[in-house]
Amino acid sequence: MNDGSFRAVVMVKSINFDLMSAQEREGVEYAYQGFLNSLFFPIQIFIRSQKVDIGPYLDKLEKIRGEHDNMLLALLMDDYINFMDNLAAQTNIMDKKFYVCIPYFPGVDAQKAVQSSKNILSGIFGKKEQVITIDEGTLENAKDELRNRTQAVLGGLSQAGVLGLPLNTQELIELYYDAYNPDTATRQQLKDFSDLTVPVITKGVGEAPRPNLSRELPS
Numbered sequence: 001m002n003d004g005s006f007r008a009v010v011m012v013k014s015i016n017f018d019l020m021s022a023q024e025r026e027g028v029e030y031a032y033q034g035f036l037n038s039l040f041f042p043i044q045i046f047i048r049s050q051k052v053d054i055g056p057y058l059d060k061l062e063k064i065r066g067e068h069d070n071m072l073l074a075l076l077m078d079d080y081i082n083f084m085d086n087l088a089a090q091t092n093i094m095d096k097k098f099y100v101c102i103p104y105f106p107g108v109d110a111q112k113a114v115q116s117s118k119n120i121l122s123g124i125f126g127k128k129e130q131v132i133t134i135d136e137g138t139l140e141n142a143k144d145e146l147r148n149r150t151q152a153v154l155g156g157l158s159q160a161g162v163l164g165l166p167l168n169t170q171e172l173i174e175l176y177y178d179a180y181n182p183d184t185a186t187r188q189q190l191k192d193f194s195d196l197t198v199p200v201i202t203k204g205v206g207e208a209p210r211p212n213l214s215r216e217l218p219s
Contacts, residue, residue: 004132006142008102008150009172012157012164028160035156041149044101048179052093058084099175100157100164102149106138 001007017025058081065077087093134142154164167175 002132004106004134006104006106006146008104008146009167009175010100010102010150010153010164011167011171012098012100012162014096014098015161031160035160038152038156042103043153044103046099046101048097048099049094050097050178052095054084054088054093100153102146102153104142104145104149106142 015028017028020028061077061081061084065074065081068074068077150166154166157164
């Protein structure tokens with residue numbers, strides 16, 4: 001960021017709270033309360049509504065309809081396609097996405113100093129651009145800290161049944177572009193929660209190399 005701080009963004013999947021029983025709702029609320037109480041850093045929850053372009057979806061349905069020989073099924077698909085086409089023409093079909101923004105400031109004192117200097121300079125000289133230089137060590141420390149905070153957020157939200165995925169560079173670029181260009185960006189290609197997998201680690205064949213023990217002993 002311009003003030004020398006860092007951010008990580010996690011996309012989270014919503015849960016249908018209304019369809020839960022009273023006991024399930026209470027469990028989610030207690031889990032979310034425990035998650036908030038466990039945080040030692042601030043977070044920002046960002047909810048974004050976006051217009052959905054159903055053109056590709058309708059094109060896919062048209063292709064499927066043309067491949068079916070069943071006339072009754074083809075007629076039903078025609079009615080559904082016409083219904084969706086009219087619905088898209090009369091109203092905006094919106095989609096909501098949820099994000100958690102995780103900040104990290106290299107130093108609280110530095111953060112206060114930068115903010116106070118901004119206020120002073122703004123009052124005396126007007127708006128002035130601040131130039132912040134980040135060294136390699138600070139960057140690596142920030143990456144490690146943000147990685148730990150991201151894992152803490154993911155673990156805490158998972159207790160409430162909310163899944164999350166940290167966004168990489170390309171996905172952040174797409175998110176920023178869509179947020180600042182809502183009229184031109186109608187589709188946002190981000191990770192699909194259905195592709196969530198857990199890597200399986202298995203033991204390798206044989207023994208691990210031990211170079212320190214493979215050297216010959218002196219005669």
